[in-house]
Amino acid sequence: MAVVDHVTTPSTRPTVNLVLSGIGLVLLVAAPFVIYPLFLVKMLCFCLFACAFNLLAHTTGLLSFGHAAFFGSAAYTAGYAAKAWGVPFEAAILIGTATGLGMGVAMGFISVRRHGLYFAMITLALAQMVYFLAFQLPFTHADDGLSGIPRGRALGFIDLNSDVMMYYATAVIFLIGYAIIYRVIHSPFGRILRAIRDNQPRAISLGYNVDTYKIAAFSLSAALSGLAGATKAIALHLATVYDVHWGMSGNVLVMAMLGGTETLFGPVVGAILVTVLDDYLAESGLPVPAVVGTTFVLCILLFRQGIVGELKKLFKL
Amino acid sequence: MSRDEFLGQLLVGLINGSFYALLSLGLSIIFGLLGIVNVAQGAFYMAGAFFSWMMLQWLGIGYWPALILAPLAVAAFGVVLEKTMIFRVYGPDHMPGLLLTLGLLMAIQGMFVYIFGANARPYPVPAELRGGWDLDFVFLPKYRVWTVFASVTVCFTTWFIIEKTSLGRTLRAANENPVLTRSFGINVPALITMGFALGVALAGFAGVLAAPLYTVSPLMGVDLIIIVFAVVVVGGLGSIFGAIITSLGLGVIEGFAKVFYPQGSNMVIFIVMIIVLLIKPAGLFGSEK
Numbered sequence: 001m002a003v004v005d006h007v008t009t010p011s012t013r014p015t016v017n018l019v020l021s022g023i024g025l026v027l028l029v030a031a032p033f034v035i036y037p038l039f040l041v042k043m044l045c046f047c048l049f050a051c052a053f054n055l056l057a058h059t060t061g062l063l064s065f066g067h068a069a070f071f072g073s074a075a076y077t078a079g080y081a082a083k084a085w086g087v088p089f090e091a092a093i094l095i096g097t098a099t100g101l102g103m104g105v106a107m108g109f110i111s112v113r114r115h116g117l118y119f120a121m122i123t124l125a126l127a128q129m130v131y132f133l134a135f136q137l138p139f140t141h142a143d144d145g146l147s148g149i150p151r152g153r154a155l156g157f158i159d160l161n162s163d164v165m166m167y168y169a170t171a172v173i174f175l176i177g178y179a180i181i182y183r184v185i186h187s188p189f190g191r192i193l194r195a196i197r198d199n200q201p202r203a204i205s206l207g208y209n210v211d212t213y214k215i216a217a218f219s220l221s222a223a224l225s226g227l228a229g230a231t232k233a234i235a236l237h238l239a240t241v242y243d244v245h246w247g248m249s250g251n252v253l254v255m256a257m258l259g260g261t262e263t264l265f266g267p268v269v270g271a272i273l274v275t276v277l278d279d280y281l282a283e284s285g286l287p288v289p290a291v292v293g294t295t296f297v298l299c300i301l302l303f304r305q306g307i308v309g310e311l312k313k314l315f316k317l
Numbered sequence: 318m319s320r321d322e323f324l325g326q327l328l329v330g331l332i333n334g335s336f337y338a339l340l341s342l343g344l345s346i347i348f349g350l351l352g353i354v355n356v357a358q359g360a361f362y363m364a365g366a367f368f369s370w371m372m373l374q375w376l377g378i379g380y381w382p383a384l385i386l387a388p389l390a391v392a393a394f395g396v397v398l399e400k401t402m403i404f405r406v407y408g409p410d411h412m413p414g415l416l417l418t419l420g421l422l423m424a425i426q427g428m429f430v431y432i433f434g435a436n437a438r439p440y441p442v443p444a445e446l447r448g449g450w451d452l453d454f455v456f457l458p459k460y461r462v463w464t465v466f467a468s469v470t471v472c473f474t475t476w477f478i479i480e481k482t483s484l485g486r487t488l489r490a491a492n493e494n495p496v497l498t499r500s501f502g503i504n505v506p507a508l509i510t511m512g513f514a515l516g517v518a519l520a521g522f523a524g525v526l527a528a529p530l531y532t533v534s535p536l537m538g539v540d541l542i543i544i545v546f547a548v549v550v551v552g553g554l555g556s557i558f559g560a561i562i563t564s565l566g567l568g569v570i571e572g573f574a575k576v577f578y579p580q581g582s583n584m585v586i587f588i589v590m591i592i593v594l595l596i597k598p599a600g601l602f603g604s605e606k
Contacts, residue, residue: 063412110595113598114594117411117415120354120415125550125587125590129588286431287427287428287431288427293422293427294420296416296423297421300417
């Protein structure tokens with residue numbers, strides 16, 4: 001559990017962290033001048049999604065196999081609100097986040113009754129139910145998806161139809177989400193969650209209502225996944241049935257595990273890696289799921305701590 | 318609603334239930350022996366259907382030999398994966414096994430889509446089983462009756478072997494206390510591999526049965542395995558008999574739902590799962606570990 005300690009306790013090398021964060025911020029600002037902004041938008045949405053997933057995995061040790069339910073539903077509701085009701089950008093994003101939150105409370109209430117394997121299977125099954133539902137509801141347009149979602153203006157005056165502006169809006173949303181996750185993990189609430197993860201009977205004997213805490217963590221994670229899904233739908237003008245598909249749940253799981261769930265920043269690295277791989281392979285004509293699946297198999301067999309986890313071990317950070 | 322339609326849906330429900338039974342039985346056996354929930358079971362089911370399709374198209378091997386050969390091929394494929402990768406994730410922690418087999422499912426399915434495309438391929442119903450029996454009160458398509466008969470027979474044979482024979486006793490001993498079983502001179506790793514092969518072959522067998530009924534497609538396994546997970550949550554992984562009964566029961570409930578409320582029929586198993594979780598979280602036949 002040595003790696004965990006570095007996350008839970010203030011880092012022994014604050015200067016290193018500060019320098020790395022500074023470099024990260026500079027890259028975040030400069031990126032759209034070098035790389036196609038819409039690609040970066042997609043990447044940031046997945047980064048946020050993976051971090052939101054990891055909020056649950058890291059603090060409670062519960063691996064959800066159904067996070068696409070929140071991502072996809074939020075994409076639908078945010079997209080529908082923006083398109084059919086013409087609500088402003090911020091409101092659409094908030095509606096998506098609220099969708100994620102509401103579904104998180106409901107799914108959390110059912111699924112935290114079991115843990116480990118069963119939790120994984122239950123979340124997968126519940127998400128599949130949401131997928132079937134999404135296929136049948138009229139406003140999702142089944143296979144065609146919800147397209148032509150307008151972006152509108154951020155804060156009423158920033159025209160998001162410029163891709164660069166959309167990128168910066170997404171970057172701000174990502175930073176807010178990341179800050180919330182950081183705050184939650186380092187809060188007393190986050191410590192109680194980890195106490196439950198490490199020794200549940202003891203946490204119960206200390207008087208904590210374990211299930212309530214888990215549901216809270218689950219809902220928070222779902223809400224932030226919703227935030228990511230809503231932003232993605234608005235930015236790319238599109239919400240599709242693939243956003244609620246189990247493949248999306250699998251993808252976010254792979255991203256987080258590949259980067260390392262024991263670390264805060266790991267999922268970001270994993271998400272970047274998978275998005276780049278996805279883009280690169282799509283052009284070469286190679287089978288994306290097969291390569292991602294194989295990479296994941298190798299990750300589980302060879303470096304289970306994930307890339308960032310292994311790097312931290314290597315540099316003893 | 319006519320009685321014909323009602324009985325027809327009941328039969329469809331039993332068919333679905335017998336596929337759930339074959340897959341959840343395989344899952345239970347593998348979980349019992351290896352402590353792994355094999356997500357790739359869906360891929361092996363798909364591989365079973367594909368192997369029989371390939372045998373017919375490329376080698377001219379018909380349905381009946383394929384019913385034996387395809388599960389054997391699937392088992393061999395499974396053993397290769399077990400011997401090279403899956404054995405590395407054995408241990409008290411169940412999650413790595415779940416994650417590894419999820420990766421395998423993605424990889425195998427991805428390769429099949431890459432090679433064969435995502436389109437479905439038809440597989441002809443064997444000549445002996447075309448048509449149906451016209452009883453006075455209902456028309457029974459032969460192939461459907463055969464599917465139920467074959468899978469229920471295989472399920473109960475497997476149950477019998479594991480619960481009532483000395484081979485089964487050895488398998489259960491290896492599961493309960495591997496160290497002690499080894500000290501009796503029994504080759505436990507070989508037994509485990511055999512158990513894995515058996516579990517995987519059941520999925521392959523289900524795949525061959527499914528080929529003429531549905532069509533053969535690389536994506537056929539995933540949708541089924543997710544439903545089977547819900548079935549397993551309802552029944553619990555611990556009991557083999559429980560897995561069979563739960564599967565058949567849920568299949569029939571699903572069949573009834575198709576009659577009374579077709580729009581919701583693909584969700585009814587998940588709804589049952591939610592109800593069971595709220596009332597008896599450990600599952601109908603399970604015990605909380």
